[in-house]
Amino acid sequence: MNIETLLSALAVSPENIPLNLLLAEAYKADLNFDQAKAIYLKVLTLDSNHKDTQLKLIEVLDLQGELSEAVVRIESFCQNFPDFGEAWVLRARLSFKDDEIGKAREYYQIAMALSSKLKDEGLEKEIGYVDEIEEITDPQVGVGAQDWSPEAIGSPTNAPPNSNNEFDFLSEIEYTKEVDVDFDHVGGMSEVKNDIRMKIIHPLNNPDLFEAYGKKPGGGVLLYGPPGCGKTLISKATAGEIHSSFYSVGLHQILDMWLGKSEEKLHQVFELARKQAPSVLFFDEIDALAADRSDLKGSAGRTLINQFLAELDGAHSKNDGLLILGATNAPWHLDSAFLRPGRFDRVVFVPPPDQEARISILDILSQGKPIDNSSFKSLAKKTEGFSGADLEAIIDVATEKTIEEAMKSGKIIPISERILLKARKEVKASTLRWFESAKNYAMYANQSGMYDDIITYMGIKKP
Ligand SMILES: Nc1ncnc2c1ncn2[C@@H]1O[C@H](COP(=O)(O)OP(=O)(O)O)[C@@H](O)[C@H]1O
Ligand SMILES: [Mg+2]
Structure with missing residues (x-):
């Protein structure tokens, strides 16, 4: 069916999932990936559990060059539906594209263990997969009634x-x-x-x-x-x-x-x-x-x-x-x-400390040191994104600098605001990098709302 026909059919029943999927396929065949993606997203709003559509969406993301988003999504898909073989094949293919050949082979092997019907000879050649007859257990975790008593587990057979x-x-x-x-x-x-x-x-x-x-x-x-x-x-x-x-x-x-x-x-x-x-x-x-x-x-x-x-x-x-x-x-x-x-x-x-928390962390970390703690307020203002460990590093650096000065002058001098702010310049805020990658998971792998706190903390909108 061509796009025109499908569009007019959909005008009558816009929420018909099979029709929508056909239209998306037609767009894809036309290399119109943006439209195809939009339709898959629409289908997912109609039926968020439509697994095939989730996989199709991931494929389109890959075709659009959005490999990293595709990878994040397929990871979480496999986690949620570990016995969906097609997903493992796709994950293998995406891993291969992502230069992770070893992983690609592993994922492909899982797919084969789930169903040999999923065999994909082209992919096998690309990832250099050889069909070893190897037993793989069900990738699903924690199911089935098993006896976990020490007796039943027995003594390990392959202890080094x-x-x-x-x-x-x-x-x-x-x-x-x-x-x-x-x-x-x-x-x-x-x-x-x-x-x-x-x-x-x-x-x-x-x-x-x-x-x-x-x-x-x-x-x-x-x-x-x-x-x-x-x-x-x-x-x-x-x-x-x-x-x-x-x-x-x-x-x-x-x-x-x-x-x-x-x-x-x-x-x-x-x-x-x-x-x-x-x-x-x-x-x-x-x-x-x-x-x-x-x-x-x-x-x-x-x-x-x-x-x-x-x-x-x-x-x-x-x-x-x-x-x-x-x-x-x-x-x-x-x-x-x-x-x-x-x-x-x-x-x-556990978020990075806010300004007030930074003051109290600085107080705790500097206990027993001669230090000018009236300066913590301005230091706390200038340390957005610094972790408790980063603040500890600032105090360490400042302490060393002060000891140097104390040795020169021959008397005990307190750790001053000037030195603390100087030390602050030598320490980098370490939490920012974490949020860069956390953001992707929070946006694309947040099915149960588990990462809503990250979204709120970063002040971003859900996609
Ligand atoms: N809220 C805090 N209050 C006091 N010290 C902190 C705090 N957060 C971090 N620190 C300092 O940073 C160090 C590293 O923190 P840690 O608990 O190991 O972090 P995480 O386990 O989250 O990586 C701690 O040993 C402590 O000295
Ligand atoms: Mg730790």
Whole structure:
């Protein structure tokens, strides 16, 4: 059918989805990608769950040269519909265009595992895919009734020969019996503090009250935001706030040494924290468990992720008195299975400090130093976009400069406003880069409104 015919048919029934799709195809054949895109967007407003149309839209974006937007969208599509094979083929093709051959092969392999009917010989040649008969487990996470007891998991079969013994492994986890920071040591962040109080501290202290209102205990809080803005600090301070012990697990670093033995290890960490309850169990860089991390792609990685989910669910041991916190700079890499009820079901944005918060952070960071704190107001005015860690760097630089001067003059002089402002010029605001990439995810991968806080913070409009 030609465009004219389709247009006149649509004049009668403008919301007819199949007709609209035909028209979009016709425009595409005409290389009129802008019109095709507009129609796909229209179809998605009629039926936002139309998966084929979502993929078509992504293809058109690619044809228009909008490769990065296409990539962002396909990533989130695959996350939401992990068993939609066509999407993995498209993702493979886009990764190839994006010079990510290794990833392209992985994604293609997932597609093949889902359905061999999706075979695309042209693409196979381009990405150098050889059909190895390799078993791939279902990419969907956390489904099915599996037994996660240590007995059922059994002893790991592929543990490296020099695998770490108990002692080494525990030494990689930061454990603090009595934490010496509480919320007073964290500047600003009043909303985040309130969230943590409401979501995990109060329920821990008043379980009956919360139950009376039908609020189930359990689940964790996921903190996300630009680096250096206090996610780790406030997690530790949460333990200080309730006088509990604090376990901190940095996942990136630890995953590698765990590979092969990791389910067992993970279970032990949870068990340790459960024994010490009440305790705060903090997982830093939780995006290390991301679905697209290549070494977690195979079945071993899946097992580990499922184990983590089962521990969060308290499937085999109760998580009473356990406050679970996670932090990440890249929440979009995290499998949506982590965010389901009872898991990290409370997601909290930790923004850069505002002017008032910067003053209080400067106050906290400069405690015990001879410093002219009447100057913090003007410094705070000039440090928009600076993280708490950046402010710490300014104080460090200023301290060094002052010590130099003090040595020359032979007496103790306070850290002055002049020196602070000079130091400020040597430190860059580090949060801006984070927002550049966060913006894309907030605009194009924000299905459940998870990143609305970023949108509000940046003062941008939803597309
Ligand atoms: N709100 C804050 N109050 C006081 N210090 C802060 C704050 N935010 C960051 N800092 C300082 O910056 C350092 C790094 O912060 P951190 O908690 O590790 O950030 P993130 O985990 O978000 O990357 C902290 O150890 C602390 O010295
Ligand atoms: Mg941190």
